[in-house]
Amino acid sequence: MNQRVLDTILWSVLGITALAVLWLLTRNILTIPAHVPLDPNEGWNAAHALAPSLYPPPQSLMANNYPPLSFYLIRALIRHGGDPVIAGRWLSLAAFLGIGAGIAAVLRLMDCSSRGIALAVLFFAALLLIASDYVGMDDPQFLGHALQVAALILLLHERLMVSALLFAASLFIKHNLLALPLASAAWLVLLDRRTGLEFLFWGMAFVLAGLIAFQLGFGTSLLDQLASPRMWSFANLGDAASHLWWALLPAAAMAGLWPDRASLLWALYAGAALMLGLVFAAGDGVDANAFFDLAIALSLGLGLTVDRSRWPILAAASTLPLLIFLAFRFQDNNYFFTRSFAAESARDIAFLQSRPGPALCDQLSLCLWAGKPAEVDVFNIGEQIKTGARDPKPLTQLIAAHQFAVLQLWDLDALGPAVGNAIRTNYRADHTDDNGTFFTPVN
Numbered sequence: 001m002n003q004r005v006l007d008t009i010l011w012s013v014l015g016i017t018a019l020a021v022l023w024l025l026t027r028n029i030l031t032i033p034a035h036v037p038l039d040p041n042e043g044w045n046a047a048h049a050l051a052p053s054l055y056p057p058p059q060s061l062m063a064n065n066y067p068p069l070s071f072y073l074i075r076a077l078i079r080h081g082g083d084p085v086i087a088g089r090w091l092s093l094a095a096f097l098g099i100g101a102g103i104a105a106v107l108r109l110m111d112c113s114s115r116g117i118a119l120a121v122l123f124f125a126a127l128l129l130i131a132s133d134y135v136g137m138d139d140p141q142f143l144g145h146a147l148q149v150a151a152l153i154l155l156l157h158e159r160l161m162v163s164a165l166l167f168a169a170s171l172f173i174k175h176n177l178l179a180l181p182l183a184s185a186a187w188l189v190l191l192d193r194r195t196g197l198e199f200l201f202w203g204m205a206f207v208l209a210g211l212i213a214f215q216l217g218f219g220t221s222l223l224d225q226l227a228s229p230r231m232w233s234f235a236n237l238g239d240a241a242s243h244l245w246w247a248l249l250p251a252a253a254m255a256g257l258w259p260d261r262a263s264l265l266w267a268l269y270a271g272a273a274l275m276l277g278l279v280f281a282a283g284d285g286v287d288a289n290a291f292f293d294l295a296i297a298l299s300l301g302l303g304l305t306v307d308r309s310r311w312p313i314l315a316a317a318s319t320l321p322l323l324i325f326l327a328f329r330f331q332d333n334n335y336f337f338t339r340s341f342a343a344e345s346a347r348d349i350a351f352l353q354s355r356p357g358p359a360l361c362d363q364l365s366l367c368l369w370a371g372k373p374a375e376v377d378v379f380n381i382g383e384q385i386k387t388g389a390r391d392p393k394p395l396t397q398l399i400a401a402h403q404f405a406v407l408q409l410w411d412l413d414a415l416g417p418a419v420g421n422a423i424r425t426n427y428r429a430d431h432t433d434d435n436g437t438f439f440t441p442v443n
Helices: 003-031 040-050 069-077 084-109 114-131 141-156 160-171 179-191 193-218 222-226 234-242 245-255 261-281 288-308 312-316 320-333 339-354 364-369 378-386 393-400 417-426
Strands: 359-361 406-409 427-433 436-441
Touching (some): 141 160, 179 193, 179 261, 261 288, 288 312, 393 417
Antiparallel strands (some): 427 436
């Protein structure tokens, strides 16, 4: 294709994408201070950041299957008072912007053109804003990725030990971030075995030191904490794979890259990200974040494809499916940001406040904003009950005794059929809205 025509197509698509990104990012930023629940992750992360015991004992109805560093960071941010959900949202937004800046910095180190950098950053931003709800959500995923992109920049500057330290630290923020450190190690070993083995040594040493420090500090194994029981199924895997439509054009464009050191790294990263993402996605409760590594890998690859691929038009068109998806699905995906949902959430928080006594909330942020401490981790305790790792009887007894003044649930059987039946017998539905169903005790 004529270079002038390609440039016209590319900059036109990038201009439209930039407008969409700016619009959606502004919307998300304006929502950060609002007491509107964006995702169950928010209240769960905030509850653990506030908890006196970061890793509750096995008999507790709360469970923590995340590494500790993000919770300590939120605690530091709110040490003089503040809302942990809102603090987590600002931290997540800053990390998201940091990843975008890191992608640009990595591509500059690889002599990528300005149009390639613009395409990479805008593809990443558009994908995360359009096909996920994580931008500006209280969750440590972006923080871990931002640290890993910084580690990659140091690696490209041949700062092996510091890079390995940051990669190791990122795993103590979010444990599923394995793709980039593994791909980086494999890349180094293939290029220079001695350098690669040195990097592996430092990485393993720092991870081992972190695991030992955790064991000494908490009296338990971090690996045991991370291995919280959950259901796995091929149905989950198939559903996750069906949502990877956004990866097809970037992957096809990357297939046309001329082989060199940079394309080898992105191919290893994308391959590891896809395989690990599919493995993680087979578990219950795993969200779009399982494929954020793939999003970053393909974004970096796109930066090279404009100048170095045999099929640059595929790279130029990569954001078009996202824009089409936005046009057709915006209304369905936007209700979190509407005034009606904000008013609905305010009413639900007031309802929780009006019921004296403990509350059981699936959406823990609603309970926290209502001044109710976190009592039950509905997802993790439910998964433990469903897998047979936990006896439901203690919880059914609490339900039968009307221990909770109010329940908020999306799925009546989220805590297993025995608990669900106890709820049906001892509680009645007060009202249902976009925040689920609210139950009160039967008199």
